[in-house]
Each structure stands twice: as C-alpha cells, then as structure tokens.
Amino acid sequence: MDKICVIDMGSQYTHLIVRRIRELGVYSEILPYNVSIEELKRVNPKGIVLSGGPSSVYEEDSPQLTKIFFSFVKEEKIPVLGICYGLHLIIHQLGGRIKPFKQKEYGKTELEILKPKKLFESLDKRETVWMSHGDQVESMPDGFEVLARTSTCPIAAYANERLNLFGVQFHPEVIHTQKGITILKNFVLNIVKAKKEWKLENWIEKSIENIKKEVGPKNRVILGLSGGVDSSVVAILLQKAIGSRLHSIFVNNGVLRKNEVVEVKKTFEQELKFENFHYVNAEGLFLERLKKIDDPEEKRHIIGHTFIEVFEKKTIELEKVYPDIKYLAQGTIYPDRVETSATSNASVKIKSHHNLTLPDNMTLKIIEPLKELYKDEVRKIGLQLGLPESIVLRHPFPGPGLAVRIIGPIDKKKLDILRDADKVLIDEIKKAKIYDSLWQAFCVFLPLKTVGIMGDYRTYEYICAIRVVESLDAMTANFAKLDWELLEKIGTRIINEVKGINRVVYDISNKPPSTIEYE
Numbered sequence: 249m250d251k252i253c254v255i256d257m258g259s260q261y262t263h264l265i266v267r268r269i270r271e272l273g274v275y276s277e278i279l280p281y282n283v284s285i286e287e288l289k290r291v292n293p294k295g296i297v298l299s300g301g302p303s304s305v306y307e308e309d310s311p312q313l314t315k316i317f318f319s320f321v322k323e324e325k326i327p328v329l330g331i332c333y334g335l336h337l338i339i340h341q342l343g344g345r346i347k348p349f350k351q352k353e354y355g356k357t358e359l360e361i362l363k364p365k366k367l368f369e370s371l372d373k374r375e376t377v378w379m380s381h382g383d384q385v386e387s388m389p390d391g392f393e394v395l396a397r398t399s400t401c402p403i404a405a406y407a408n409e410r411l412n413l414f415g416v417q418f419h420p421e422v423i424h425t426q427k428g429i430t431i432l433k434n435f436v437l438n439i440v441k442a443k444k445e446w447k448l449e450n451w452i453e454k455s456i457e458n459i460k461k462e463v464g465p466k467n468r469v470i471l472g473l474s475g476g477v478d479s480s481v482v483a484i485l486l487q488k489a490i491g492s493r494l495h496s497i498f499v500n501n502g503v504l505r506k507n508e509v510v511e512v513k514k515t516f517e518q519e520l521k522f523e524n525f526h527y528v529n530a531e532g533l534f535l536e537r538l539k540k541i542d543d544p545e546e547k548r549h550i551i552g553h554t555f556i557e558v559f560e561k562k563t564i565e566l567e568k569v570y571p572d573i574k575y576l577a578q579g580t581i582y583p584d585r586v587e588t589s590a591t592s593n594a595s596v597k598i599k600s601h602h603n604l605t606l607p608d609n610m611t612l613k614i615i616e617p618l619k620e621l622y623k624d625e626v627r628k629i630g631l632q633l634g635l636p637e638s639i640v641l642r643h644p645f646p647g648p649g650l651a652v653r654i655i656g657p658i659d660k661k662k663l664d665i666l667r668d669a670d671k672v673l674i675d676e677i678k679k680a681k682i683y684d685s686l687w688q689a690f691c692v693f694l695p696l697k698t699v700g701i702m703g704d705y706r707t708y709e710y711i712c713a714i715r716v717v718e719s720l721d722a723m724t725a726n727f728a729k730l731d732w733e734l735l736e737k738i739g740t741r742i743i744n745e746v747k748g749i750n751r752v753v754y755d756i757s758n759k760p761p762s763t764i765e766y767e
C-alpha cells in the first residue's frame with residue numbers, strides 16, 4: 249500500500265498531519281526525526297512530510313535529518329514537503345540561511361500566491377493561512393523558487409521541482425488554513441501520486457482475517473471490556489473473527505456513571521448476543537480501598553491496580569474452565585502507542601493518564617487490533633460493524649471514572665449525587681442536539697457547602713461544577729460557549745432534582761492552562 253511518512257520534528261500537530269493524509273484515503277504514519285536510512289528503506293514511503301516543531305534549525309541540539317537524507321530522497325525520487333520547521337530544515341541542511349524574525353508571526357495571515365502551480369493548484373491568488381513561527385528563510389540554495397509570500401514573510405512557500413522538495417511556512421493541517429486540505433491533497437495525490445488505498449472497509453476485512461489467522465481455530469481470547477469505544481470495537485471485531493471464543497470481562501469498579509452497568513450489559517449480552525460476557529461486580533472492593541483517599545494520583549493508582557487484580561482473578565478462574573485461553577486483546581490505538589516528540593518531551597507528566605497494562609507474569613500473548621488507528625477511524629469502524637451510536641459516539645470517559653470528578657475522598661453518597669447531576673446534564677445536552685459536537689460534557693462534585701434557600705428553608709449543600717469542552721484531540725480544549733438558556737435549564741434542573749446540590753457553577757477555563765478533568 250502506498251504510504252506517506254510524517255517525520256516528527258516535535259510539532260504538536262504531527263498526529264494531525266497524519267490524520268489529514270489518511271482522510272484523503274492514503275495511509276500515513278509517523279517516524280522519528282532521527283530515523284535511519286535503513287529504516288526509511290524498510291518503511292518505503294512514497295512521499296515524506298517534515299513536520300513543524302518548536303526549535304530553531306540553527307540551535308544546537310535541534311532535530312536534524314541524517315546528512316544523507318536528501319541524497320536518499322533524490323535517488324529514490326521521493327517528494328518531500330516541509331511544514332514550518334520542516335521548511336526551514338530543508339533550506340538549512342542544503343546550505344541556505346534561516347534567520348530569527350524580530351516579530352513572531354502567529355495566527356491567521358493572508359498568503360499571496362505568486363506561482364499557483366502544483367502545490368497551490370486550484371487555490372485563489374490570496375488565501376487565509378495559519379502561521380506560527382519565529383524564524384524565516386533568508387536565502388535559498390540554487391534551484392529553489394518562491395511560490396508565495398505574506399506581508400511580513402517574503403518566502404512563505406517554495407518549490408524545487410528538480411529535487412521534488414516543497415515547503416510551506418504555514419500549517420496546512422490546521423483548519424484555520426482554509427484550503428489546507430487542498431494543499432495536502434495537491435502534494436499527496438498530484439505530486440507524490442499516492443494511490444488512495446486506505447479504506448476502512450478493506451481494513452475491517454483484513455483485520456478479521458488476521459485475527460483468525462493469529463488466534464487459530466481453537467484458542468480463546470480474553471478482553472477487558474469497559475463499554476468505551478475502543479474496547480467495544482475490539483470486542484466486536486473479535487466476535488466477528490472468533491465468535492464465542494472471545495471472553496470479555498466487564499468490571500464494575502464502583503465509579504461508573506448512572507445506568508452504565510445495565511446499559512453495557514444490555515448492549516453486549518442482549519443486543520449483540522455476546523456469549524461469553526462475564527460481569528464482575530467489584531464495587532465494594534474498589535470503594536473500600538478508595539475510602540478516605542484524597543490524592544488524585546493515589547486514586548488512579550488504587551483503581552488501576554485493583555482493576556488488574558480483579559481482572560487477573562477472573563482470568564485465572566476462566567482459564568481453569570477454558571485452558572485454551574491464550575491471548576489477551578487490548579484496545580490500544582495509534583496515538584497511545586506512538587508518542588510524538590511533542591508529547592514525550594513533556595517530561596513533567598501532568599497526570600498518569602495511561603491506563604495500566606496487565607502484568608508481565610500473565611503469560612498471554614497480546615493482540616491489539618486497533619494499534620494503527622486513530623479514534624475517528626475506530627469510531628467509523630464501530631459504526632460499520634453495527635455497534636450502537638450510543639457507544640460509538642460517546643464522549644471519552646477516564647479509566648478512574650467518577651473518582652477523579654469528586655474532589656477529595658469519595659463515597660457512595662457523593663457518587664450517587666454526581667451520577668444524578670451528570671445524567672441531567674447529559675440528557676439536556678442531548679435534547680439540545682449538541683452532544684456530538686462536544687468533546688466532553690460532565691459534572692464535577694465540589695465538596696464545598698454553601699447556603700441556599702429552597703421554599704421556606706435554608707439549605708446548606710454541595711456545589712456541582714459543569715465542565716463542557718470542545719476539542720479535537722484533548723491536547724488543547726476550549727470551554728463551550730453554551731446558550732445561557734440551556735445553562736439555566738441545566739442548573740435549575742440539577743438544583744431541583746438532585747438532592748445534595750444547591751448551587752451549580754459553569755467552568756470557563758480553557759486547556760491549557762487548565763486541564764479537562766479536575767483531578
């Protein structure tokens with residue numbers, strides 16, 4: 249299959265570039281900036297994109313490509329598109345000059361196209377693009393021609409057609425660059441001439457075949473099913489591949505949302521007719537261990553480890569009955585597996601997000617059918633495989649669940665209050681038909697009591713915060729500017745219907761500097 253590799257120079261948009269290329273129907277994947285030529289030969293890309301990045305090419309220790317990179321792509325006739333830092337790097341490594349620009353250019357800018365050929369085919373003379381940089385090209389080596397400029401950046405795009413090298417100073421991958429997708433399309437389909445072979449229908453068929461082949465005719469597979477999108481899609485793929493030889497374990501960890509247990513059981517047991525669906529109610533154990541714990545990291549740790557313990561115990565129990573259980577399936581997706589420099593460089597981990605993997609002493613072999621996919625692709629596959637929209641289009645829900653949405657120690661009473669409030673919020677958001685346009689909407693229990701008045705009585709109850717955000721990938725997020733009337737309805741309903749809450753506040757923080765979750 250034709251492939252475009254995106255070489256990661258540390259941009260926060262690296263995954264986004266890959267997603268955009270895949271949206272064009274062409275397979276794409278990420279390689280690190282220090283990828284060797286041998287590895288490049290093995291991967292065999294038809295085209296290469298160099299991502300942007302926060303460094304300056306002339307700085308010591310900035311990411312650089314191996315010296316022979318450019319002779320390699322020339323010999324192999326692989327077109328290269330440099331974006332922002334990538335554009336600088338091509339010029340820098342081939343002998344041109346990059347200089348710091350006194351005034352940083354950031355945000356929407358008008359681009360004037362001087363040569364509308366190839367890269368800019370079917371664009372207007374003036375287009376809006378998204379800039380984010382502090383450096384500029386000062387001089388270019390022979391063979392490079394300027395394709396576009398802005399009022400402050402004389403070389404905002406270039407081409408060297410003989411060497412098949414192209415560069416854009418702006419970011420075509422972000423939506424603020426209005427014709428960004430056309431530019432990427434011109435590169436991927438017209439310049440590289442990659443074939444559109446990345447089709448999810450083909451992927452499903454191939455994946456089912458691969459699972460069948462790998463697991464064989466007798467072995468069984470175990471899966472931790474949370475009811476979230478990823479594990480649900482893995483479950484249904486496996487069911488199609490090996491039927492009842494899939495054993496899914498659904499653990500109630502006591503911090504799930506209202507009706508979640510009933511709904512997940514109903515979907516898999518009744519609607520999707522899963523035969524070996526094992527429900528384990530460990531609510532008591534989890535809540536006992538979480539009693540009096542107020543540190544968020546400790547909550548995560550306890551929940552992660554208790555889950556493993558419960559899951560392991562159930563697996564051992566099942567292995568006694570079914571000795572053919574040989575595999576453990578996981579819902580790992582591409583961004584979980586391929587950290588870009590932008591994410592891995594964030595050396596101070598803000599939260600220990602990643603859901604724990606199972607201990608090495610479980611001798612099961614791992615299968616990760618979704619490991620090449622992005623969330624939106626997983627969702628499309630889920631829908632094609634017949635998973636209900638209520639599961640596929642569901643907002644992300646953290647592994648430690650409601651435990652990180654109650655500040656301080658948790659107990660059943662607070663959990664029930666939060667569950668009721670959250671249900672009101674989600675009902676109203678769905679009624680207003682905005683659920684699908686939001687990244688997440690949820691309630692948070694603040695253990696602070698304030699005074700209120702209900703009828704003739706003074707009340708002294710807790711606060712509920714409402715968090716509703718829009719985001720593309722959770723790396724950044726904006727609070728949603730919900731309609732006042734809708735907010736009023738949600739607030740009124742929560743205060744009237746949820747005993748224990750007498751005040752509702754709306755969170756107006758963006759990420760960064762805040763995070764989406766509270767703990």
Ligand code: XMP
Binds near residue numbers: 602646
């Ligand atoms: P933050 O709060 O860091 O969250 O802005 C970003 C995204 O990650 C989710 N999240 C988690 N997911 N385990 C998870 O599986 C966790 O411990 C966890 N903490 C946050 C959060 O819901 C948001 O979508």
